[in-house]
Each structure stands twice: as structure tokens, then as C-alpha cells.
Amino acid sequence: MNNFLTIEGLTADDLNGLLDDADEFVEVLHRPIPKVPALRGKTVATMFFEPSTRTKMSFEKAAKALSADTMSFSPGTSSLSKGESLKDTVLTVKAMGTDAMVVRHKATGAPWRIAEWIEQPVLNAGDGAHQHHQQQNRALKGSFHRFPAVVPPSSIVNLMNGSCPFL
Secondary structure, eight states: OOOBOOSTTOOHHHHHHHHHHHHHHHHHHTSSSOOOGGGTTOEEEEEESSOOSHHHHHHHHHHHHTTOEEEEEOGGGSGGGGTOOHHHHHHHHHHTTOSEEEEEESSTTHHHHHHHHOSSOEEEEEETTTBOHHHHHHHHHHHHOSOOOSSOHHHHHHHHTTOOTTO
């Protein structure tokens, strides 16, 4: 399975494909019941190791719109506060039956490390000063003058099915 850790290295066609997928999904979000069954029976874990409101809720909303179940991780109430390692925490959440992890961490490169430890797709929701969705949004706005959606829900489906054509 593939991960979505950065937009670096993607071609203009790849990025336009992501944006086209996002444009198509806008219609779904405007339905009376904004859901499609694409991830029914799958579980997406949001692993946010630093505070976030918009990013975390955006990923949770996307997963739920795709009919996925979500598990929300909070470091303040986890065994990290007792000294558990990042790796042990990630492996514990993986053992809970997650099918994908959305990761935000203050340490640069943390999502890449996590992707080495697990087989499930990892989506980078920001890691230190290195990658952040807002940096990617600005890059897309400047390059394509379109409404950016760095990780459209349809790409989450592709990642979880191991068929993301852009990675």
C-alpha cells in the first residue's frame, strides 16, 4: 500500500488529478446525506501528537463522508505521558485494527518513520516545519489557481486500496 507523505515529486498532471478528484467530491459534500460507501468497514485513525482543530476535523470529516469509522488519538491521555515510545504507541493503535493513519507530529519526518513501522497507509497531516497542509495548499494555489484540496477523500480510498495512481 502507498502513503501520502508529501506533494514533492508529483507532476502537474498528478496534482491536477488530485484537484479533479476533490472537485468531484464537492458534490457529495453538498448532498442531504453527505456520504458514499467507499470505506465502509474500514477504520481511519487520526494520530495528532500536537494540537489541531481544522486539520484534524477535516480529515475526520473526509473519512466519515467516505463511511469509514474513525479512531481519534490524544497524546495527553495516552501512555506517551508515562514514557511509552512513539513506535509502541503507533503499533498499539495499529493492533486495534486500523486501516490507515493520518499523522500530525511536531518532529520533522515523523510520518515517514511511522510509515516504515506499519503496512497501512500513512497520510501526513503536518510534521514540524517540514511538511504541512497549509504549505502544500499555498504551493497548489500558486501553481494552479484552483481551490486546493491536498488529500481529497477519493485519494484516501485509492491509498487504502493500494491503487493511488499519483504515488
